[in-house]
Amino acid sequence: MRRFVPMVFLLAACGGGDAAPRADLVLRGATVYTGEGDGAAQAIAVREGRIVWVGAEADAEAWIDAGTEVRDLTGRVIYPGFVDAHAHFGGIGQRELTLNLEGTDTKDAFLTRLEEAVARTPKGEWVTGRGWIETFWDPPVFPTRHDLDRIAPDHPVLLTRADGHASIANSAALRLAGVTGATPAPPGGAINLDVDGEPTGMLIDRAQALVRRHVPETSTAQLERAMELASERSVRLGWTQVHDMHGSWDEVAMMRRLYDQDRIKVRLYKTISGPGEQADSLIALGPQPPEFDDRFELRAIKIVVDGALGSRGAALLDPYSDDPATLGLITTDTVAVKAMLRAALRGGIQVAGHAIGDRANRLLLDLYGDALAAVPTAERAIAEPRWRNEHSQIVQPADLPRFAELGVIASMQPSHAIGDLHFVPSRIGLDRTAGAYAWHSLLELGVPVAGGSDAPVERGEPMIEFYAAVARKDLQGRDGPGWHPEERVTREQALAMFTRYPAFAAFAEDRAGTIAVGKRADFTILDRDIMVIPEPEILQATNVMTVIGGRIVYDATSGSP
Ligand SMILES: [Zn+2]
Known part of the structure; x- marks a missing residue:
């Protein structure tokens, strides 16, 4: 080749x-x-x-x-x-289109940015946004509806935390949605209450939908504009390609339209979400030849095996250290995934599986291993399927060599480590940090480590990712117990994580990287x-x-x- x-x-x-x-x-x-x-x-x-x-x-x-x-x-x-090997392109654009709250390192900065958005929005219209993280604030506590009410008494406001697992609503938004202290939280969600039994405005996980369903739907024109903005932002920051880690055929159609109109400039390596009919139809079609002068490629499926660590949704083998009743969640139908993986091997389709917790990582490796054993090379459309483990975040050290044995690519986001490691040792215990965010160990084992940002979950800036990979310290230069500085990589390795390995992960090492x-x-x-x-x-x-x-x-x- x-x-x-x-x-x-x-x-x-x-x-x-x-x-x-x-x-x-x-x-x-x-x-x-x-x-x-x-x-x-x-x-x-x-x-x-x-x-x-x-x-x-x-x-x-x-x-x-x-x-x-x-x-x-x-x-x-x-x-x-530079290539962002794991991001959510539409989400990046949505964040640009609405109110982008990334980098609001103080509560004042957060409120100031809201104030600016309120000033340019007609009274009564929604102000929505995403990207705040209170852990950087002093004190690191959630905002309340009262904070927002002071600035936006006449606009319904809904601002989503960077990770997407929580939102803050103001009083006008709660009123529109009919959420009071007496509203029951939906399963998998929580409505935080203050000492008087009134909502603080914080809506956790599935409770966000109580308010979000009252926000006017995004029009096709707005979705297109969001993608255009995501492309503009990506190339401004220096990304030349983004691996877009979820998707539908509707989105694919929209992207093709936008390439046709030259409104997307950055290269996209697009995935379709699975398992299900949408993924099955990609398997039936097989890998699509590169389109629009090699700028758009479609040959991969994204699956999500578990939740996230912040909300204790990541699936662990042993209970959470700070919540012994919780093991986290397996979020996919493993029976359907099994059948899909075999079909994907026969059809030559790459699979990228989200796995955060050590139970999810082991399960994903097991599922990949079973499929690879069940479908011999002669029956595969592509001998080397290059399946990917998206995040590879908390891995039992014994499972690390299995990446190399199975030919699995580790797709990892250095910024997750330097944000998460502030709370991870208490959440999972120091022992389990041994195989956490283990970029260097995986590289030493010969595993290609494709670097990404997971934007808009993280800010999505190449220099933050590169710095996190080589420094393994937070943006203020701090680290602590359980940060495992031995997992830092050299500058050459970090450069490969954002150039050569993503090219390999996209079957493009002969053309790019x-x-x-x-x-x-x-x-x-x-x-x-x-x-x-x-x-x-x-x-x-x-x-x-x-x-x-x-x-x-x-x-x-x-x-x-
Ligand atoms: Zn992601």
């Missing part, structure tokens, strides 16, 4: 003969990290969306003629295009060298240009330095 690259290399190398080599785009004057473990390069030539040359500044001139766009990137650093002749011209260009600067400074690194398929889709190089 590597034949393609050397062939194009030969063509490029021969170009110096009678026909002068010419590039559509030349980037020069930069520091180039190719991700191929090589020496220094300063310049890249691109033709028809592919890399045709990478080398020394002095040799760049040969690729330039009157039709070549030349960009001098002196002082900037070029990396292979490093800067090499013949590969896609996808680049993330930063204002500083994250391979050498001090750790805390990584968080200050800024994307200044994003190139996808040789096209500059984001450019801040002409602005202020």
Whole structure:
């Protein structure tokens, strides 16, 4: 499968003969990290969306003629295009479209952002948003409806916590929904009450629906706008591809429409949610050939085996240390999954399974192992199915080698660790942190670790993820017992987590993932060298240009330095 690259290399190398080599785009004057473990390069030539040359500044001139766009990137650093291997694209867009509360590190900042949204919304209309996390606030307590009422007495307000498992509603919203102190909470949900027995406004898990169903439905035009905003945000931050970790055929149709209209610029590796009819129809169709110039690909199913750790929904083998009555939840129909996995192997469809708790991780590995044993290679559409474990979060150390044995890719989100580890030791006990967020152990075992952000659950910024992977400290530089600093990775490993391994996880290592002749011209260009600067400074690194398929889709190089 590597034949393609050397062939194009030969063509490029021969170009110096009678026909002068010419590039559509030349980037020069930069520091180039190719991700191929090589020496220094300063310049890249691109033709028809592919890399045709990478080398020394002095040799760049040969690729330039009157039709070549030349960009001098002196002082900037070029990396292979960063990929977010686990995110929720529509959710990122929704967060942009409504009120984006990510990064509101104080309650005042949170309320100020609400105030701005209220000011631009006509009275009586809903203000909705997502992204706050009270654990950063001082004190770290949930907001109340009274906090919101002071700012929004005349607008119904519903603001969802970053993880999606809780929302705060103001009094106007509770009134519209008819939620009072006497309202029974639905199964799987809670309506938090104050000392007087009145709702605080906090709605947990399934209780959120009591208010959310009164929020006007998002129109198709708004959903399309959300995806457009998600694309704009992604390329601004330097993501060149997003692996979108859930989905329906309706969404696929919408994305195809938006690519057609050039409203989505970032590459998407799309999944369909399973098990069920929607997933079955993808299996029946088989892997879809790359569409829209390789920017959209559909060949994978997403399943969700358990809940999340924050709400004690992650399935554990032994009870929660801070709630001995709880083991968490298996959230999928394992009988249906079993049948689906076998069909997926026969149909050549990749499966990406969400597993957070150690029981869920073991179950997913068992399910994958059973299917791989039941369907021999000769009966598979693709010999190497590259199934993925999304999160691989709390794993029994004994189960870690099974990733390598089964050929399972670990798809992990470093930001989860540096947020969660503040509460994980009390939730599961120090012992069980031994196989938690174990990126380095998995890499040592030879497991490809594809890095992602899980945005909008996390903020979804490449520099936060890269920093978390190498520092394994929170954004303020703190860590603590159970953080396992030995699970930090080197900068080279972190770069691979966001470039080379996601390419492998998308069957694209021959076309993407490093800067090499013949590969896609996808680049993330930063204002500083994250391979050498001090750790805390990584968080200050800024994307200044994003190139996808040789096209500059984001450019801040002409602005202020
Ligand atoms: Zn997710």
